[in-house]
Amino acid sequence: MALLVEVLERPSDPGYWTASQQRRARGLPAQTGLRTPLLIVTVVLLGFLMSVAAVSLRAPDPQGASERAELAERIDAAGARGDASAAQIETLREEVSALESLDTNSPDAAVAAALDRAGEQAGAEAVQGPGLRITVDDAPKEDLNDSPEASDSSDRVLAGDLQTLVNGLWAAGAEAVSINEQRLTSTSSIRFAGEAIVVDFRGLTRPYTVRAIGDPDALQAELDDGATGEYFADLNAQYGIVMTWERGRSIRTPAAERLSTRVAEVPGEQEEDS
Amino acid sequence: MIPVLGLVVGVVLGLVLQPEVPLWLEPYLAIAVIAALDAVFGGVRAGLEGVFNDRIFVISIASNVVVAALIVFLGIQLGVGAQLSTGVVVVLGLRIFSNVAAIRRHLLGA
Numbered sequence: 192m193a194l195l196v197e198v199l200e201r202p203s204d205p206g207y208w209t210a211s212q213q214r215r216a217r218g219l220p221a222q223t224g225l226r227t228p229l230l231i232v233t234v235v236l237l238g239f240l241m242s243v244a245a246v247s248l249r250a251p252d253p254q255g256a257s258e259r260a261e262l263a264e265r266i267d268a269a270g271a272r273g274d275a276s277a278a279q280i281e282t283l284r285e286e287v288s289a290l291e292s293l294d295t296n297s298p299d300a301a302v303a304a305a306l307d308r309a310g311e312q313a314g315a316e317a318v319q320g321p322g323l324r325i326t327v328d329d330a331p332k333e334d335l336n337d338s339p340e341a342s343d344s345s346d347r348v349l350a351g352d353l354q355t356l357v358n359g360l361w362a363a364g365a366e367a368v369s370i371n372e373q374r375l376t377s378t379s380s381i382r383f384a385g386e387a388i389v390v391d392f393r394g395l396t397r398p399y400t401v402r403a404i405g406d407p408d409a410l411q412a413e414l415d416d417g418a419t420g421e422y423f424a425d426l427n428a429q430y431g432i433v434m435t436w437e438r439g440r441s442i443r444t445p446a447a448e449r450l451s452t453r454v455a456e457v458p459g460e461q462e463e464d465s
Numbered sequence: 466m467i468p469v470l471g472l473v474v475g476v477v478l479g480l481v482l483q484p485e486v487p488l489w490l491e492p493y494l495a496i497a498v499i500a501a502l503d504a505v506f507g508g509v510r511a512g513l514e515g516v517f518n519d520r521i522f523v524i525s526i527a528s529n530v531v532v533a534a535l536i537v538f539l540g541i542q543l544g545v546g547a548q549l550s551t552g553v554v555v556v557l558g559l560r561i562f563s564n565v566a567a568i569r570r571h572l573l574g575a
Binding site (some may be wrong): 206207213214229230233244245247248341 | 466467468471472473474475477478479480483484486491494495497498501505507510511512514515516517518519520521522523524525526529535
């Protein structure tokens with residue numbers, strides 16, 4: 192009730208009224224001056240209290256923000272360095288292949304053709320041709336709202352899902368596969384790092400676009416009726432993960448950025464040895 | 466005018482000195498500011514009504530701050546510090562609003 196009276200009637204602080212009445216009774220003016228030392232000291236203290244409170248209660252946030260900004264800056268810088276290195280790799284590789292073709296063109300066309308083929312298979316060269324463009328994405332947000340008790344990660348595309356898809360595509364005769372412009376080679380990895388899917392140590396963001404070059408009919412059959420198709424139909428039914436694909440007559444996969452070979456032997460010689 | 470100048474001097478002092486506030490004092494600091502604000506608006510209103518008294522003003526600030534801090538301290542000891550802080554903020558906020566409404570009526574006639 193006191194609270195309601197406070198809101199509705201807005202009574203003044205009773206202390207001021209009684210004090211002013213006492214002063215009137217003693218023949219003084221009802222109001223004391225606004226320049227008494229007591230008042231000035233109190234007001235300075237008040238201002239001090241307010242600014243100290245504001246400064247000390249606000250302090251942690253700007254600190255955290257500056258650290259966050261610095262981290263983001265470092266990530267951006269490292270990303271830019273990585274991109275620059277990738278571009279450099281690309282130009283150097285083009286140089287190498289140009290030199291190779293110079294070297295091999297005249298003496299032996301068969302060697303050049305073999306080199307080209309090996310380059311395509313190893314992912315050293317960008318490849319263009321007919322194939323499928325497949326888009327895999329997390330469950331739509333409406334589904335998440337419908338079932339808040341379901342854990343977040345089950346509605347997401349996992350690294351294992353992409354591995355299954357890519358393996359199915361290889362098995363169905365894909366000649367070149369890339370995920371979000373990352374060409375997959377025989378040494379590529381698709382992994383989880385925290386919450387992100389990492390292909391060849393590079394984090395990807397959804398939606399995941401898988402480009403596969405190969406016989407479109409065979410690839411599509413694998414996605415329609417094959418084991419991969421069944422797997423994703425299950426994912427869609429249980430978790431709402433979406434996979435769509437379209438055929439393309441000239442799909443392009445870029446060259447791989449990382450082409451490190453640890454052990455290399457000429458296959459012919461190995462066969463002779465064994 | 467003089468009190469406003471004093472307030473500004475205090476604010477500048479706080480900004481210049483930037484004293485280190487111990488961690489245990491921080492929950493009381495915000496409550497103390499709000500309690501002091503309530504007393505300040507009460508004082509401004511009394512001034513506009515012609516009954517301002519510096520001793521009452523100082524005592525109301527001190528008692529507001531002490532009582533608010535006491536309530537929060539009790540709340541922290543009982544494990545309901547956050548809820549009691551909210552309660553203090555609500556009550557003082559209501560008082561601030563009603564005082565500001567009265568001040569507005571004096572200054573603007575609305």
